[in-house]
Amino acid sequence: MHMKKYVRWVNRTLHKCEVHRLDQFRVCFDLNKFAQHEIDKWLEFAFARQVQRLELDLLKGGKETRDFDYCYTFPAQLLGLNHKLPPLWHNFMSVKVLLLKSVNVTGEVLEFFLHNCPFLEEMVVHGSGTLVNLQVIGPSLKLKHLEIWRCQCLESLKIHDTNLVTLVASAATKLLLSNAPMLIKVEIVGAFRPILKDILAPISCVLSQLEVLKITSSDGLGLGNYKFPKFTKLKKFVVHVFAWRDTSLLGCTHVIGAAPLLEEFELKVSINFNLIILSSGSRN
Numbered sequence: 001m002h003m004k005k006y007v008r009w010v011n012r013t014l015h016k017c018e019v020h021r022l023d024q025f026r027v028c029f030d031l032n033k034f035a036q037h038e039i040d041k042w043l044e045f046a047f048a049r050q051v052q053r054l055e056l057d058l059l060k061g062g063k064e065t066r067d068f069d070y071c072y073t074f075p076a077q078l079l080g081l082n083h084k085l086p087p088l089w090h091n092f093m094s095v096k097v098l099l100l101k102s103v104n105v106t107g108e109v110l111e112f113f114l115h116n117c118p119f120l121e122e123m124v125v126h127g128s129g130t131l132v133n134l135q136v137i138g139p140s141l142k143l144k145h146l147e148i149w150r151c152q153c154l155e156s157l158k159i160h161d162t163n164l165v166t167l168v169a170s171a172a173t174k175l176l177l178s179n180a181p182m183l184i185k186v187e188i189v190g191a192f193r194p195i196l197k198d199i200l201a202p203i204s205c206v207l208s209q210l211e212v213l214k215i216t217s218s219d220g221l222g223l224g225n226y227k228f229p230k231f232t233k234l235k236k237f238v239v240h241v242f243a244w245r246d247t248s249l250l251g252c253t254h255v256i257g258a259a260p261l262l263e264e265f266e267l268k269v270s271i272n273f274n275l276i277i278l279s280s281g282s283r284n
Helices: 002-016 033-048 089-094 107-116 196-209 250-258
Strands: 024-028 053-057 097-101 122-126 133-137 145-149 156-160 166-169 175-178 185-190 212-217 236-242 264-271 274-280
Touching (some): 024 033
Parallel strands (some): 024 053, 133 156, 185 212
Antiparallel strands (some): 264 274
């Protein structure tokens, strides 16, 4: 009932809207695949008005990614990916920010935006069940912030020769990263009893240039005997660990000696679903 009421309200609002350009179009509501037709029409409305910031935040209850089988699917045909050039194709060029949460979207669709939106600087995808492969390649891309989170079917995320500044990825083992000289902030997640070196291995080529590093693990990270590489520019280090009561986290402190410029160290420990946060400011 709430979904139907929301859909009717949006439809009435758009019917009254007379603007010719949109700075932002944001849908933030618990909507699923049963609103496919209506959301498709909303997207047509937004793109026809050369929207710059497009957000579809369809998380379940506003917080959780939903079952992929019930997610709204981004309409590839709207982009002309059926090999027929859409009449409004040039209107996609205005997009600067693309945020999709609990939206099934393919790598082909995302790469369309990357290569056809010359001003696109931010791309966020949470909880897509159809994202399998994504390539972010080429110095001509304007993308500065990339966030790929909880896309369980992801097999490969390749990033090469880009000017990316911030990267958030929840599948460390799927990441192929190279030649990203501007990358200074990384948040990465390791899955199912990871070893810290396995989490850091995919980003080894940028460790010396990172200023902010955030790591999340479902286990104790295997920190006991781990020797951190040199973080010559690291200023902030955050570790979030889901640990058992007998898990030793003393190895986390080793980063202090490996990062001479470290200003902030934060350790988040979740034990039996209770969160404990230990934070330390400047070493001085």
